[in-house]
Amino acid sequence: MKKFIFKSVLLLIVSTSLLSCSSDDSEPTEPLVCPTGYNGIDCTTQITPTRIVISKIRVKLFPNTNGGNNWDIGSAPDIFVRLGIGDGSASTVVLFTSDYIADAVSDGTNFFDFTPNTPIELLFPTQQHAIILGDYDSTSSNEFMGGLVFNPYNSTGGFPTTITVNNSSIPLRFELTVSYVF
Known part of the structure; x- marks a missing residue:
């Protein structure tokens, strides 16, 4: 029992x-x-992309005058963008230069889109890049309207579909439409 x-x-x-x-x-x-x-074990560790692909560059804000003077005599500037890897100096490797948009005026609410024929591939997403805005002149040298240096990838910023590049101390703002390749 x-x-x-x-x-x-x-x-x-x-x-x-x-x-x-x-x-x-x-x-x-x-x-x-x-x-x-x-x-990672909890899926919170970002993987550094091997490439960032830019399908559009939007100019959202820029100075309408050059120190109080018009960029072009009798008209608004004919704007174009240039993007490269580097610090914006002469040693910057140019990746893209757009066509120009004639007589562009920025009022802070409008924007100007530059869509490359072939998407721009940033092969070094962790390195410094530069984007500039220029005034195209057919009869003289193009004028530099402003530029910004930025790092396209941030290891804690997630993977936004747009990257804003600006500096609050100058009236210049770009928005890049991007995708990521891993």
Whole structure:
């Protein structure tokens, strides 16, 4: 009889512990699938992209005058953008130069889009890049209207579909429409 009671109690303990297990306590049977661009045990570690692809550059704000003088005599500037890898100096490697938009005027609410025929590929997304705005002149040298230096990839910024490049101390703002390649 003692043997029977002991086996019954043991069976009851084992049965209770088996019934108390839930699927939350068990190990996952399939590996965790992280969203694109992330890895790690909890999918919070960003992966550095191998390329950032720019499909559009939008000019959102720029100075309408050159120190109080018109950029062009009798008309507004004919704007174009140039994008390169580097600090904007003469050693910057130019990746893209747009056509120009004639007689552009910035009022802070309008914008001007430059869409390259072939998307621009930034092959070094962690390195410094420069974007400039120029005034195209057919009869003289083009004029530099302003430029900004930026890093296209930030390891804590996620993967936004647009990157804003601006400096609050000057009236110059660009918005880049981008995608990421890993």
